[in-house]
Amino acid sequence: MRDGIQDIYLRLDAFYSLDDWWHSESKLEVILGSILTQNTNWKNVERSILNIKSVRAMSINKLIKMDAPSIKSLILPSGFYNQKTNTIKGILIAIKNRYGTINNMSKMSTKELHEFLLNLKGIGNETADSILLYAFNKPVFVIDAYTKRIISRIYNINQKIRYEDLQDIFMTSLRRDPKFYKRMHAYFIELAKSNCIKNNPKCNSCVLNAICNYANLQKNNVR
Ligand code: SF4
Structure with a gap:
């Protein structure tokens, strides 16, 4: 599978001209976006971020001081607002106590930040890694x-593959460079929206058609 990941990257790279899909104005915005996106779509995250900006609250100190009902009303569009309010409050207070500012966090090692984030309530692997990569x-x-x-369709593997195992395959296959990781992530988002949709994927027009097990099975079933 490791050789294949590089091949997938090259095929997508030849087809798409995307780079970093996440255009944010600050590290805080990325941290909030990484939490708000849990179990919802990106449009709802954008609405919540706009609400926070509209009351000029995009500041760690302002959000820490703000009471929970006010935060809830701002992030309402993202759903699960009780849980997300607690997670946002928790992470911002923990950052303030441990590092003082978000900018100070940038000087810390990946390992230190990874452990810090995963110890916080409401932060799982995907949220922690999104913060590490994009913020x-x-x-x-x-x-x-x-x-x-x-990946599960291309290699005909179970979607329940462990997070760490799949991540390890990508990180040992691609150049260890945040730019490449962001680009590959952007390609997958694009592909999952345009072709590799949840039901009835559009394999005929997919750029990965020739190397995909799922597409091959479909072709054989038609014959
Ligand atoms: S060929 Fe079909 S199943 Fe395979 S990646 Fe493309 S859209 Fe998904």
């Missing part, structure tokens, strides 16, 4: 549901 530009590949779906 702090650390070389950590993010595994999301799109990645799992695409």
